[in-house]
Amino acid sequence: MRNKIVRRSSLFPSAVLAATLLLLLPVTRAQNLTQHAKVGPFAITLKVLPAEAFRGPHATMVSAGGRQPYYLNRHPRPNRHLVVFIKEHGRPVIAATRVQLRYRQLSPRRHPWVRVPVVQMYVSGKGRQTTHYGNNVRLAPGRYAVQVSVDRTYPAVFHFWVKK
Numbered sequence: 329m330r331n332k333i334v335r336r337s338s339l340f341p342s343a344v345l346a347a348t349l350l351l352l353l354p355v356t357r358a359q360n361l362t363q364h365a366k367v368g369p370f371a372i373t374l375k376v377l378p379a380e381a382f383r384g385p386h387a388t389m390v391s392a393g394g395r396q397p398y399y400l401n402r403h404p405r406p407n408r409h410l411v412v413f414i415k416e417h418g419r420p421v422i423a424a425t426r427v428q429l430r431y432r433q434l435s436p437r438r439h440p441w442v443r444v445p446v447v448q449m450y451v452s453g454k455g456r457q458t459t460h461y462g463n464n465v466r467l468a469p470g471r472y473a474v475q476v477s478v479d480r481t482y483p484a485v486f487h488f489w490v491k492k
């Protein structure tokens with residue numbers, strides 16, 4: 329019995345284990361991805377959505393401060409809306425807060441960190457209770473890490489896959 333267990337575990341290739349762990353990472357395709365984290369007093373919800381329009385008749389986002397939106401007609405064309413919703417004591421943070429957001433592609437090749445110009449925005453027609461922070465970005469398929477810090481907190485870290 330003891331022999332059997334030892335044999336089985338030694339036969340279990342670590343590559344298979346690694347692949348299994350990677351499969352457990354959240355994946356975003358066309359569908360939306362949502363993850364939660366807590367840093368200091370802040371509850372942070374990361375969302376990776378399809379790129380959103382900031383202007384024109386079909387604008388879904390209203391810019392309310394911070395940096396300039398990355399518009400849909402820019403090159404390279406954005407394909408994702410990388411944003412965080414922030415709550416403190418259960419209520420959305422809608423004041424101009426110092427939000428820092430950066431991402432890094434980890435696979436198929438490791439890239440340097442990319443700082444996201446953070447727009448403060450809310451959903452058109454839904455009011456400032458829907459305030460969130462981030463921007464449109466261009467994400468190639470692969471595995472990503474995202475770091476978020478609010479008011480200089482130690483950053484929250486998220487990991488996920490982007491599929492085509």
Ligand SMILES: [Cu+2]
Pocket residue numbers: 380389409411449450460
């Ligand atoms: Cu938005």
